[in-house]
Amino acid sequence: MERSGYTTHPQDLDAVFAALADPTRRAILSRLAAGEASVNEIARPFAISQPAVSRHLKVLERAGLIERDIDRQRRPARLRAEPMAAAVRWLEEFRELWSSSFDQLENLLDELKKAAAKGAEHE
Amino acid sequence: MERSGYTTHPQDLDAVFAALADPTRRAILSRLAAGEASVNEIARPFAISQPAVSRHLKVLERAGLIERDIDRQRRPARLRAEPMAAAVRWLEEFRELWSSSFDQLENLLDELKKAAAKGAEHE
Numbered sequence: 001m002e003r004s005g006y007t008t009h010p011q012d013l014d015a016v017f018a019a020l021a022d023p024t025r026r027a028i029l030s031r032l033a034a035g036e037a038s039v040n041e042i043a044r045p046f047a048i049s050q051p052a053v054s055r056h057l058k059v060l061e062r063a064g065l066i067e068r069d070i071d072r073q074r075r076p077a078r079l080r081a082e083p084m085a086a087a088v089r090w091l092e093e094f095r096e097l098w099s100s101s102f103d104q105l106e107n108l109l110d111e112l113k114k115a116a117a118k119g120a121e122h123e
Numbered sequence: 124m125e126r127s128g129y130t131t132h133p134q135d136l137d138a139v140f141a142a143l144a145d146p147t148r149r150a151i152l153s154r155l156a157a158g159e160a161s162v163n164e165i166a167r168p169f170a171i172s173q174p175a176v177s178r179h180l181k182v183l184e185r186a187g188l189i190e191r192d193i194d195r196q197r198r199p200a201r202l203r204a205e206p207m208a209a210a211v212r213w214l215e216e217f218r219e220l221w222s223s224s225f226d227q228l229e230n231l232l233d234e235l236k237k238a239a240a241k242g243a244e245h246e
Binding site for chain 1: 138140153207221
């Protein structure tokens, strides 16, 4: 995929948000936040079949949110940060546009800042 | 829609992310960040018809991202913060899960914190 610095093509962002628009895919991403996992391991806590999980993984892979090892037998999936960062960035830019006239998202940002400060304390 | 405090139903989040998965809808949201606007006003800068804009507005309205005045002739659309906040919150919770093992999103959060601090200075 062509990328220049922090630029993300709109179609990439389309794929990221579309991939996030499903509760099972969001749950799979949360599972992978704990570390790489095979289809088998990912499918275990869900009430869906391995082929169904594989289909969700393909959507996540096409959106660039995960990558999978081709040369290892388990083909573990792991998270990739950049596309998720692009989604956060869009929301952040939107907040900046909006915050000049509304303060509801400001309150949310305060929460984010508090969470960030708390996170920094733990480092 | 049933809501209790900060809880957002997964299907609401599905609709928000699905609504964000389109460049025209994201552009419409950015336009509305500057203030309420009628279909006519929203359609002007886009190379698409008013009926096409109306269809996008319906998707945004169903996701709860905008509301429209029924009793005014122009039926202006305006942004609603809560569903967008729910999307930001999901991404934030995901980041917290992930940041324990990866530092790529930490870098992004640093940017967010800087942007937040910059925003606070301007207040």
